[in-house]
Structures are given as structure tokens and as C-alpha cells.
Amino acid sequence: MRHEENITLAFLPEPLLAWYHENARDLPWRKTEDPYCIWVSEIMLQQTRVAAVLGYYARFLEAFPSVEALASAPEDRLMKLWEGLGYYSRAKNLQKAARIVAEMGAFPDTYEGLLALPGIGDYTASAIASAAFGRREAAVDGNVLRVVTRLTDCHDDILDPRTKRHVREQLQHVMPAESARVFNQATMELGATVCAPNGPPRCGECPVADFCLGRVRGTAETLPVKTPKKARRIEDKTVFLLLRGDRIALRRRPDDGLLAGLWEFPSVAGALDEKEAPAAVAALGFLPKAWKKKLFAKHIFTHVEWHMTGYTLEVEGDGPPDFVWVNRAALEEHAVPSAFARYYAEAIDHLP
DNA sequence: TAATCGTGGAG
DNA sequence: TCTCCAAGATT
Numbered sequence: 001m002r003h004e005e006n007i008t009l010a011f012l013p014e015p016l017l018a019w020y021h022e023n024a025r026d027l028p029w030r031k032t033e034d035p036y037c038i039w040v041s042e043i044m045l046q047q048t049r050v051a052a053v054l055g056y057y058a059r060f061l062e063a064f065p066s067v068e069a070l071a072s073a074p075e076d077r078l079m080k081l082w083e084g085l086g087y088y089s090r091a092k093n094l095q096k097a098a099r100i101v102a103e104m105g106a107f108p109d110t111y112e113g114l115l116a117l118p119g120i121g122d123y124t125a126s127a128i129a130s131a132a133f134g135r136r137e138a139a140v141d142g143n144v145l146r147v148v149t150r151l152t153d154c155h156d157d158i159l160d161p162r163t164k165r166h167v168r169e170q171l172q173h174v175m176p177a178e179s180a181r182v183f184n185q186a187t188m189e190l191g192a193t194v195c196a197p198n199g200p201p202r203c204g205e206c207p208v209a210d211f212c213l214g215r216v217r218g219t220a221e222t223l224p225v226k227t228p229k230k231a232r233r234i235e236d237k238t239v240f241l242l243l244r245g246d247r248i249a250l251r252r253r254p255d256d257g258l259l260a261g262l263w264e265f266p267s268v269a270g271a272l273d274e275k276e277a278p279a280a281v282a283a284l285g286f287l288p289k290a291w292k293k294k295l296f297a298k299h300i301f302t303h304v305e306w307h308m309t310g311y312t313l314e315v316e317g318d319g320p321p322d323f324v325w326v327n328r329a330a331l332e333e334h335a336v337p338s339a340f341a342r343y344y345a346e347a348i349d350h351l352p
Numbered sequence: 353t354a355a356t357c358g359t360g361g362a363g
Numbered sequence: 364t365c366t367c368c369a370a371g372a373t374t
């Protein structure tokens with residue numbers, strides 16, 4: 001560890017906390033010390049923007065006000081509440097952990113205890129331990145990594161776990177015991193609003209610009225250093241909106257992998273043209289009656305890209321046993337991911 | 353270690 | 364339209 005870095009970070013807490021006191025956003029999870037509420041917020045906020053979380057957070061706590069309520073919730077209701085928020089294993093791990101906590105009778109109140117719960121890693125364990133229990137545990141997320149690497153002019157790859165460990169160690173040394181609840185929040189707030197991603201830092205508004213090595217040396221805009229990510233692969237799919245009377249076909253995705261356990265319109269691999277599609281429909285056990293529409297849609301995930309060719313048609317026959325047939329009202333009760341948004345809207349258009 | 357796992361806002 | 368990437372965890 002370089003001596004220089006310690007000196008810089010030692011100056012951080014006082015001006016940072018003063019700035020935070022005047023500039024903190026008014027966020028609902030900052031108004032409570034209830035570990036359950038804080039936990040829910042931290043899981044939702046993983047890789048997800050504050051603006052996207054706010055509505056989900058309010059609806060989720062309304063539906064499941066306690067660990068016990070979450071522990072006993074039906075999975076379909078849980079997934080419907082998480083619909084559109086992404087990273088759906090978070091919701092499943094949340095319920096797994098709720099059942100463990102309910103069984104334990106109390107929320108773990110230490111970093112180690114929290115870390116043992118499903119869906120809680122190093123960052124989240126530290127964040128909850130400090131915000132809910134006042135423990136002196138430095139939480140290192142993307143904001144904190146950006147702030148610290150700029151402050152210390154550190155060019156290590158922030159995707160390397162060793163960099164995170166190093167940053168956490170440095171912060172553990174300077175994090176004030178009497179301000180444990182807000183120090184993490186303040187560092188993240190600075191990274192979210194001033195020392196922000198996507199563009200140059202707003203050093204003119206920064207309370208610690210005076211001793212920021214990245215600013216002094218002119219490297220702040222190039223930090224943090226991050227290894228480039230791999231190119232996305234493209235997957236062609238053909239999606240079928242199968243109409244039968246006032247109903248449409250849905251099927252549940254497998255329990256593992258992408259969009260696990262969510263509902264989708266039936267599809268097959270490959271981009272089928274008008275000549276190939278009828279055979280695929282017949283292979284599913286249907287007799288096509290009327291072809292209504294063809295619709296292309298693209299959806300971009302983090303490292304996969306779906307190119308979807310969609311056909312809307314009326315059919316006869318039951319099809320595979322795992323298909324369920326839903327009317328408009330029932331469709332709206334199922335958790336269908338945003339990847340199918342264009343087809344979802346199309347389905348609604350064709351249902352009475 | 354490296355790949356996997358969503359979505360949408362911002363530039 | 365395209366790229367980046369956000370309060371990460373898991374395997």
C-alpha cells in the first residue's frame with residue numbers, strides 16, 4: 001500500500017460528511033433503520049439506478065411489509081412484483097434469505113452473518129451492517145471505486161477483486177466509528193451526483209477537490225480503469241403469438257438461466273421466414289387458421305442480443321402440455337419480462 | 353478467473 | 364442508433 005493514498009483518504013471524512021449533510025438526496029431507505037427495509041432496498045439497488053428502484057421499493061414493501069410476509073409469499077406474486085426490474089435471481093434469493101431469517105428469529109446484525117445469506121455479497125453485507133446496525137464496515141460499490149480511484153489517482157482495474165479489497169482496506173482505516181451509518185451513504189452519494197460516471201467529474205462542486213490527486217494530475221476523467229467487456233453474441237428467435245378464441249399461449253421459462261421462471265410467448269430458435277414458420281407451428285401441434293401479422297423486435301441484454309421475428313396467428317389445437325392459455329386479465333397477472341414488451345403490446349391488441 | 357444475469361437512462 | 368454502465372452476486 002502506498003503511503004500517499006492513506007494521507008489523501010485521511011482527509012476525506014470531515015468535508016465529505018459536511019457536504020453530505022447539506023446535499024443528500026431524500027431517499028426513502030435513508031429514513032429508516034429497519035434492517036428489512038434497508039435490505040430490500042440494497043438488493044433492488046444492485047446494478048440498478050435509484051430512479052428505477054423507487055416505485056418497485058414502495059410497491060414491494062406495501063405487498064410484503066415484513067420478513068414473514070415475504071417468506072410466505074407465493075412465487076408468482078413475488079416475480080410479478082419484480083417484473084421489469086431485471087436480475088430476477090435477486091428476488092428468489094431475497095425470499096430464500098427471508099425464510100432463513102424468519103427461521104432464525106432475527107436479522108443477522110454483523111457483516112459475517114449478513115454475508116452468509118443468499119444474494120448478499122461483500123458490498124451488500126457492509127451496506128446493511130452500517131446503515132441498519134451502525135457497524136463500521138466500509139461498503140465498496142461502483143460509486144466508491146470511482147471516488148477512491150480518482151482521489152488517489154489509482155489506475156488499477158476496478159473489476160479486479162484485489163482492487164476492491166484494497167479500496168475497502170483503505171476506507172476501513174479512515175471510516176469514523178461515530179458516523180458509520182452515513183459515511184458509506186456519503187461516499188456513494190458523492191460518486192452518484194458529483195464524481196459521477198458517464199462524462200467528466202464535476203470537480204467545481206466537489207467538497208474534496210482540494211486534495212484529489214486525480215484532479216491535480218489531470219487523470220480524473222480517465223479513471224476508473226476498467227477492462228473492456230466482451231462483445232455480445234446475437235441469438236435469432238422466432239416468437240409466436242398464438243391466439244385461440246379470447247386467449248393467447250404462454251409458457252414458463254426454465255428455472256435456470258436467463259429470465260428464469262418468468263413467462264414468455266412460445267418461441268423457437270432461428271429466424272423463420274413466412275415459408276418456414278407454418279411447419280414450426282405444425283410441429284408444435286397446431287393447425288394454423290389465420291396469419292395476422294409479422295413483427296420484428298430486438299432486445300439487448302448485457303451480453304446477449306435477441307433478434308426476434310414474431311408471428312401473430314389464430315390456431316386450433318392444444319399444443320404442448322406446458323402451454324397455458326390466458327385471456328387478457330390473466331395475461332396481466334403473469335410476470336413477462338421487458339424483452340417481450342413489443343410482443344406483449346401486440347398480444348394485448350389482439351385480445352378482447 | 354471469467355462468464356452469467358436485465359433494464360433503461362444518458363451522452 | 365449505439366455505447367456505456369448502474370448502490371453486485373453467483374458459479
